[in-house]
Amino acid sequence: MDSNWQLFIDSLWPLAKGAITASIPLALISFALGLVIALLMALMRISKNPVLSGIARVYISIIRGTPLLVQLFVIFYGMPTLGITIDPWPSAIIAFSLNIGAYAAEIIRAAILSVPAGQWEAGYTLGMSRTRSLYRLILPQATRVAIPPLSNSFISLVKDTSLASTILVTEMFRKAQEITASTYEFMLLYCEAAAIYWVICLLLSALQNSVEGRLEKYVAK
Amino acid sequence: MKRTIPLLATAAILALSLSACGSSGGSSGGSAESSASEQSGSALQKVKDAGVLTVGTEGTYRPFSFHEGSDLTGYDVEVIKAVGEKMGVEVKFQETQWDAIFAGLDAGRFDVIANQVAINPEREKKYLFSQPYTVSEGVVVTKSDNTDITSFESLKGKKTAQSLTSSFYEAAKAAGATIEPVEGWAQSVTLLKQGRVDATVNDKLTFLDAQKTNPDDSIKIAAESEDKSESAVTLRKGSEDLQEAIDNALDELREDGELASISEKYFGEDVSK
Numbered sequence: 001m002d003s004n005w006q007l008f009i010d011s012l013w014p015l016a017k018g019a020i021t022a023s024i025p026l027a028l029i030s031f032a033l034g035l036v037i038a039l040l041m042a043l044m045r046i047s048k049n050p051v052l053s054g055i056a057r058v059y060i061s062i063i064r065g066t067p068l069l070v071q072l073f074v075i076f077y078g079m080p081t082l083g084i085t086i087d088p089w090p091s092a093i094i095a096f097s098l099n100i101g102a103y104a105a106e107i108i109r110a111a112i113l114s115v116p117a118g119q120w121e122a123g124y125t126l127g128m129s130r131t132r133s134l135y136r137l138i139l140p141q142a143t144r145v146a147i148p149p150l151s152n153s154f155i156s157l158v159k160d161t162s163l164a165s166t167i168l169v170t171e172m173f174r175k176a177q178e179i180t181a182s183t184y185e186f187m188l189l190y191c192e193a194a195a196i197y198w199v200i201c202l203l204l205s206a207l208q209n210s211v212e213g214r215l216e217k218y219v220a221k
Numbered sequence: 222m223k224r225t226i227p228l229l230a231t232a233a234i235l236a237l238s239l240s241a242c243g244s245s246g247g248s249s250g251g252s253a254e255s256s257a258s259e260q261s262g263s264a265l266q267k268v269k270d271a272g273v274l275t276v277g278t279e280g281t282y283r284p285f286s287f288h289e290g291s292d293l294t295g296y297d298v299e300v301i302k303a304v305g306e307k308m309g310v311e312v313k314f315q316e317t318q319w320d321a322i323f324a325g326l327d328a329g330r331f332d333v334i335a336n337q338v339a340i341n342p343e344r345e346k347k348y349l350f351s352q353p354y355t356v357s358e359g360v361v362v363t364k365s366d367n368t369d370i371t372s373f374e375s376l377k378g379k380k381t382a383q384s385l386t387s388s389f390y391e392a393a394k395a396a397g398a399t400i401e402p403v404e405g406w407a408q409s410v411t412l413l414k415q416g417r418v419d420a421t422v423n424d425k426l427t428f429l430d431a432q433k434t435n436p437d438d439s440i441k442i443a444a445e446s447e448d449k450s451e452s453a454v455t456l457r458k459g460s461e462d463l464q465e466a467i468d469n470a471l472d473e474l475r476e477d478g479e480l481a482s483i484s485e486k487y488f489g490e491d492v493s494k
Contacts, residue, residue, distance in 0.1 A: 168412075181390065186324035
């Protein structure tokens with residue numbers, strides 16, 4: 001019992017460090033880039049230009065239709081056969097951003113479409129252009145609608161970063177595996193890693209609540 | 222409500238970690254028996270009653286455990302099948318990746334591991350081993366044009382690709398290499414050829430077999446280990462009776478020459494002793 005407690009305590013910092021230096025930054029950077037891709041793709045997808053919406057459709061379809069693990073492998077192990085060798089970290093960020101981009105694009109598209117058509121008309125009545133209406137009226141309201149599903153995606157992403165361990169990124173789960181490699185205490189270390197992921201996600205849920213509250217003011221009631 | 226959530230979380234985490242400790246704390250030396258730990262002497266009976274010996278193996282480790290078409294085959298697979306035959310039980314395989322194989326044994330997902338598990342002191346603290354059925358050596362594999370790695374010692378400061386719980390991981394670490402963790406041989410060689418690592422330490426037999434089936438002159442053996450590694454069937458502590466039954470079966474297989482002939486089939490020589 002004592003030695004297990006000791007191992008639990010001793011591994012807490014290495015695991016937390018794995019989370020702080022790898023899992024969390026990986027999730028944050030990928031999510032930020034993913035959102036930019038998503039917004040672009042969502043706007044392309046609802047645009048009347050068939051080429052733009054076609055590109056967005058194909059991209060979303062491919063990413064949503066293939067496993068994230070496969071996407072990571074294609075970028076990390078597959079690209080070098082084409083002469084493009086990308087380091088583990090950038091590979092992970094590219095894969096995660098592209099992945100989030102596709103899922104979040106659909107969320108943003110749905111959120112934009114959920115804003116009542118009357119809001120567009122209101123904008124036009126006030127003499128706003130389509131673009132101006134989009135930025136001043138529609139997006140703020142769509143943002144509030146998109147927060148819960150986007151939070152879901154982000155929380156999923158935080159845990160999906162554990163897949164980066166397969167392409168040589170030493171994040172929290174790989175740290176746990178490293179410790180079990182010499183101690184053979186699987187149950188303890190995996191539960192410990194699970195608990196840390198959980199704590200991170202609890203904090204994120206709390207953050208979601210507060211952001212939701214703050215954005216409430218943009219919604220027409 | 223808002224205040225109860227963090228409280229609940231803390232309580233749950235404590236419960237979680239305590240139960241984790243409790244389940245593996247049991248006997249002296251912090252051994253690996255988990256909830257699936259045997260009552261001494263019942264492991265063999267359980268296997269006999271079920272008529273099935275469940276074996277954990279990778280299924281992706283040529284030539285020891287791999288798929289030929291859709292069938293699982295390989296040296297380790299055939300050896301443990303022959304052992305099962307001698308014991309009069311059926312052998313059922315559970316394929317799992319190497320990193321999860323000891324966890325699977327701990328959790329009772331299978332009775333034994335047959336996957337070139339090398340016997341070493343750390344493992345002997347946690348697990349039981351049958352008598353060895355493979356004796357081979359570790360080798361350092363590098364790109365053919367690599368000239369600065371010529372021994373295990375020269376791995377110091379170099380990057381190698383290893384499976385985390387493999388004994389070659391320990392060997393590479395002991396030599397002072399920086400280790401990139403991977404899932405198995407195929408990934409190691411890919412990284413090596415892509416120039417992402419300088420070397421990989423693995424079983425000589427694996428290298429020779431890979432060269433036989435898929436000759437590749439861009440990689441070579443740069444150094445061989447001096448000490449031999451012995452691989453054996455791995456069991457949970459507490460299953461001494463099952464260990465004895467497997468040892469007896471292996472003895473019989475040695476005597477009637479079957480072990481040697483399985484070895485000949487895969488390696489062209491007897492690597493079983």
